[in-house]
Amino acid sequence: MAVSKLNDEDRATALNHLPKWTYDSDSGGIRRTLKFEDFAQAFGFMTRIAILAEKADHHPEWFNVYNRVEIHLTTHDAGGLSQRDVEMANAIDAMTA
């Protein structure tokens, strides 16, 4: 099933429920930065996300330095934010709650 980009209204509604994420109008994606106690904690978190991403066949763009992880979610096939990004963001939030 093709994944489509959320329209402006649906995107606004989704973002209201994702206060920890920032919409990036340049990329059409959303970003969140997380800080952990140390590298082992940060990479442990990344490993959990990696398994989730592989199962969902939807992968983040992400950057890590020591205890910091910067995540960018977008759906290239849809040209912007899709429901799959929203689901991934919710899963990430639940994992770090």
Added chain:
Amino acid sequence: MAVSKLNDEDRATALNHLPKWTYDSDSGGIRRTLKFEDFAQAFGFMTRIAILAEKADHHPEWFNVYNRVEIHLTTHDAGGLSQRDVEMANAIDAMTA
């Protein structure tokens, strides 16, 4: 033991032995981009590096999207490239040889 930045001559010698790495004069570090078959391969590689980095207490700055991993090595305490970066780069090269 404090880690010191390589002087220009030692850095040039080290870079001669690291043809897959590019010196970034802005950051004072070195960069290498690797491509894998898919995300699972890329993240598997990252996991091996993460364990190595944790053992060495010397962590990369890195970015991943799907099958691509961009690695940046520098030594913040030394203000640039140190022997620890060279050792990490060699270990990464050996792992992907």
